[in-house]
Amino acid sequence: MDSSDGAVTLQWPTPDTNIELQQASDPAFQHPLTRYTGPDPGSVITGLPEGQHYFRLRQVNTPAPSGPWSAPLEVRVEFMNRGRLILLLSLGAIVVLLTVGTIVTGHYRTRREP
Amino acid sequence: MFSESFLKVLIVLALVWTALGAITLLTLLFRDFRNRNLW
Amino acid sequence: MIAATQISPATGWAILLTLGVLWVGLGFLWGRKAKNSEGFVLAGRKVGLALGSATAMATWVTSNTTMLAPLFALTLGVWGMLAYSTAAFGLLLFAPFAVRIHRLLPKGYTAGDFFRLRYGRSGWSIFLIITMIYSLSWLVSMAIAGGALLQSLAGIPYLQGMSLILAVCVLYTLFGGLYAVIGTDFIQSIIILVGIVIIGAIVCTQLDFGEAYQHLSLHQPSLLQIAFPAALLAIFNNMLFGFGEVFHNNVWWSRAFAMRPDVAPKAFFLSGLLWFPIPISAGFIALAAGPLGINIADANQTGPVVASSVMANAGLGAFAGILILVVLFCSMASSIDSLLAATSDLLLKDVHGGLLGRTLPEHGYRRITGAFIVLVGTVTWLLALPQWPIIEVLFISGPLVGSLIWPVIAGLYWKSLNRPLALLGIILGSALGITAYFTLGWYTASLVGAGVSMIFTILARFASPRPFPAQLNT
Numbered sequence: 001m002d003s004s005d006g007a008v009t010l011q012w013p014t015p016d017t018n019i020e021l022q023q024a025s026d027p028a029f030q031h032p033l034t035r036y037t038g039p040d041p042g043s044v045i046t047g048l049p050e051g052q053h054y055f056r057l058r059q060v061n062t063p064a065p066s067g068p069w070s071a072p073l074e075v076r077v078e079f080m081n082r083g084r085l086i087l088l089l090s091l092g093a094i095v096v097l098l099t100v101g102t103i104v105t106g107h108y109r110t111r112r113e114p
Numbered sequence: 115m116f117s118e119s120f121l122k123v124l125i126v127l128a129l130v131w132t133a134l135g136a137i138t139l140l141t142l143l144f145r146d147f148r149n150r151n152l153w
Numbered sequence: 154m155i156a157a158t159q160i161s162p163a164t165g166w167a168i169l170l171t172l173g174v175l176w177v178g179l180g181f182l183w184g185r186k187a188k189n190s191e192g193f194v195l196a197g198r199k200v201g202l203a204l205g206s207a208t209a210m211a212t213w214v215t216s217n218t219t220m221l222a223p224l225f226a227l228t229l230g231v232w233g234m235l236a237y238s239t240a241a242f243g244l245l246l247f248a249p250f251a252v253r254i255h256r257l258l259p260k261g262y263t264a265g266d267f268f269r270l271r272y273g274r275s276g277w278s279i280f281l282i283i284t285m286i287y288s289l290s291w292l293v294s295m296a297i298a299g300g301a302l303l304q305s306l307a308g309i310p311y312l313q314g315m316s317l318i319l320a321v322c323v324l325y326t327l328f329g330g331l332y333a334v335i336g337t338d339f340i341q342s343i344i345i346l347v348g349i350v351i352i353g354a355i356v357c358t359q360l361d362f363g364e365a366y367q368h369l370s371l372h373q374p375s376l377l378q379i380a381f382p383a384a385l386l387a388i389f390n391n392m393l394f395g396f397g398e399v400f401h402n403n404v405w406w407s408r409a410f411a412m413r414p415d416v417a418p419k420a421f422f423l424s425g426l427l428w429f430p431i432p433i434s435a436g437f438i439a440l441a442a443g444p445l446g447i448n449i450a451d452a453n454q455t456g457p458v459v460a461s462s463v464m465a466n467a468g469l470g471a472f473a474g475i476l477i478l479v480v481l482f483c484s485m486a487s488s489i490d491s492l493l494a495a496t497s498d499l500l501l502k503d504v505h506g507g508l509l510g511r512t513l514p515e516h517g518y519r520r521i522t523g524a525f526i527v528l529v530g531t532v533t534w535l536l537a538l539p540q541w542p543i544i545e546v547l548f549i550s551g552p553l554v555g556s557l558i559w560p561v562i563a564g565l566y567w568k569s570l571n572r573p574l575a576l577l578g579i580i581l582g583s584a585l586g587i588t589a590y591f592t593l594g595w596y597t598a599s600l601v602g603a604g605v606s607m608i609f610t611i612l613a614r615f616a617s618p619r620p621f622p623a624q625l626n627t
Binding site: 115116118121122124125126127128129131132133135136138139140142143145146147151152153 | 186196197199200201202203204206207210231332335339342343346347349350353354357362363366370374377378379423426427429430431433434437440
Binding site for chain 3: 004005006007009033036038040041042043044046047048049079080085088089091092093095096098099100102103104106107109110111113
């Protein structure tokens with residue numbers, strides 16, 4: 001899965017029991033972070049920095065041992081490259097400035113007219 | 115990164131500003147009503 | 154999930170019906186102020202500053218504002234909220250427009266009048282198509298949001314909830330015309346502002362800022378990033394989308410006509426100032442979701458989910474559900490009524506009057522205006538039934554309305570113009586903008602629409618321009 005803004009919506013079939021969602025920056029899950037534990041059928045993850053992120057799920061059974069981990073899902077976060085960003089931002093600024101400028105000058109020019 | 119204090123100030127400012135908005139509208143309403151300028 | 158603050162269907166119905174009866178009753182009462190069709194459609198043309206500012210602000214606070222602002226904050230962080238707030242600039246800039254509108258069209262009725270007189274039949278047709286797509290998708294997306302919200306908050310079946318919201322709005326608009334719309338908008342605006350402050354304040358008390366910030370910088374760092382590309386791009390795109398929406402739509406033009414000439418500019422400027430902090434006040438609660446361990450399963454429900462969870466933790470379970478429902482109902486109603494009135498006016502004056510050449514009889518005008526309001530309401534209801542993602546259409550209309558920005562400016566302030574060239578700019582801007590939406594990304598669409606149209610409109614000023622008529626007579 002690819003993301004250009006660090007946001008990704010993860011969904012899974014509605015579980016019978018609670019599930020546990022883990023995140024890590026390596027596929028071996030060496031330093032895992034538990035993102036969510038509960039009965040919801042999905043989770044919206046946002047704010048991820050650029051890079052590779054891995055997610056995996058498992059069912060949490062009490063008191064029996066928890067189910068097996070699912071295969072890891074790789075999410076690649078890559079932001080727009082700087083050059084393109086600056087180009088688009090400049091274009092945006094130009095259009096906005098011209099628009100506002102034209103309105104303001106038009107207003108002051110026609111204010112005195114009958 | 116936006117700093118913690120920036121964030122705190124931004125949020126508090128926004129909430130106060132929103133509250134002032136309600137007060138402003140009510141004040142104006144009262145004023146317009148008194149001057150019979152409501153509608 | 155928001156089960157913790159779910160209110161019973163009975164409570165949900167009670168709130169809806171209480172507020173509904175209140176609005177319809179006031180609609181009936183205030184509707185009697187309208188002594189003629191002009192009074193009904195334009196509230197006597199002398200609305201004052203308080204009511205004028207409130208109606209402009211409340212109409213711009215839609216359910217999208219209260220629902221999307223948290224979503225923007227959740228996905229785009231700090232810049233996301235600020236980007237959303239830039240939509241206020243559209244209202245601020247309508248202030249100088251209001252001056253000019255009163256000067257050029259002292260007895261004007263609709264935005265359609267302006268387009269027809271400045272751009273002829275073809276320009277007016279293009280305008281009508283764009284504004285109907287935009288207005289209907291806005292109306293329908295709010296009706297859908299209302300039904301969905303009532304279902305998730307109060308367990309009221311979608312069809313019943315959505316129908317009731319629409320029926321209430323149609324009824325009081327029908328009885329009371331613009332007087333009812335503006336009057337109820339004031340009450341709704343106060344409820345919205347106070348409600349957002351209460352919810353925001355409660356979230357603040359439940360939040361340890363230091364801890365929350367730590368959590369965000371560790372697990373959701375992009376949200377705090379200053380150079381976050383997606384969020385930065387949203388700023389200009391949102392601004393231009395907002396310009397396009399406000400500059401062209403009859404919802405704002407009709408308000409300008411309804412207010413006194415000296416009041417209109419001040420009211421729009423004030424409304425912009427009042428609106429600016431709302432996306433931040435309503436949106437920031439989404440930043441608390443991660444730190445407070447609140448899981449968001451459906452991005453569209455971010456606002457209500459976080460608000461309910463936080464308030465439930467504060468021991469305010471049922472109160473939370475009621476408050477959220479009331480605030481959201483008011484933000485929907487204040488926009489739905491304005492859209493119903495403005496869109497039916499446009500159809501009435503422009504199609505019935507302008508296109509078909511029929512006059513509005515002073516005797517029995519209420520039946521005709523009423524018919525148009527019911528027509529628009531019915532079409533909305535039918536489109537809202539299948540619960541399609543109409544909000545996508547609303548976003549796609551960004552480049553469409555964006556391409557109208559410069560033609561409006563030119564028509565208001567310039568002396569001459571190559572009209573066919575300007576109209577070509579609208580069509581190309583719309584087409585290229587929609588293409589950009591699907592190929593480059595949503596955050597470029599309105600920019601492309603506005604930019605392309607801007608180039609053509611500027612060209613139209615210098616390449617074989619023909620003078621506009623000196624006087625605009627409606």
